Amino acid sequence: MNRLEWLDTATKKILFRPDRKAVRKELEAHLEDLREASGLDEETAVASMGDPAALAEELSRLHRPWWGYLWRASQIVLAGTAVFCCLLAVLAEAVCQPLDRLGTSLHNYLTPVQFTGALEERDIPAGMTISTGGCTIRADRAVLRSYEDTSQALFVDLQIGLSWRREPLILQNAWSGARTNAGEIPRRVIERSASWAFWQRACLSVEVPEDAEWVELDFGCGAWRRTLHIDLTEEAEP
């Protein structure tokens, strides 16, 4: 039996981990003292320390068995809680996604934005996402609308994932700017915004010049800053 096996055996019945570590260190120091003083090799020194199993029995009686049982119980509870949280996360993902889609449809149905006067509508490919700690912003849909007076506006439906952060993002504060390749966009509007239990929805519109090739929407909250880039030259597949 080597030194580590002897120490493991001698202390394995002390259930309370801090006690076990302290006793192990004490016995290890003893073994080292013995080796140093006697000049014995490890195996002989270990053998002269006696039966570790018998020592383990004695020590387990003395070292707070109830603390040991509580310690073990707390480990089991901790492991159980971790498993429960993982299951909850998986379930939340599985349940919240369909709920989220339902929420989007319901939200669009309940609070429609009236677009009047548009001569032409063109769907722009969307689906781009920006994310930061605790918050994800995804452009679900983008539509470029052209009007009679030759102006055009881009409407973007946003889905804001709150993750475990329950308080909604204050869009008025978070949406810090918009620009195109032609320059800053002076006119930008939050058409609608609503937050429900697990999701937040918003529709933004920006006026874009005729020759605009892309639009960038800037968001920021606290220390983070992110930009959502939308390419206007592409057309979404029907």
Place this chain on the structure above:
Amino acid sequence: MAKKEPASVSMLVLALLKGREMYGYQIIEELDKRSEHVFQMKEGTLYPVLHGLEKERLVTAREAVTEKGRTRRYYTITEKGLRVLDEKEKEWRTFSTAVTAILAGA
């Protein structure tokens, strides 16, 4: 003879600690030396006794790390330990006197 054997390992350990604080290996060495190799205590005996005495608050322990990085536990006898040692010593002397008297008359 229902009387409990007074000479116990714990009494010997307490007696050694009466003089100064010691760590486990030192106690075994000191016991061996002072008893002229009569009492050669094993680790399996010493540590349960030391930890039991600590649990009963007859000794206290402090950890110290040596220059070589070993964590030693130094044991010191408490006031309660001194009182218990005193009682055990008295019991032992009574027992020893009784045995000596019987052996003298044999």
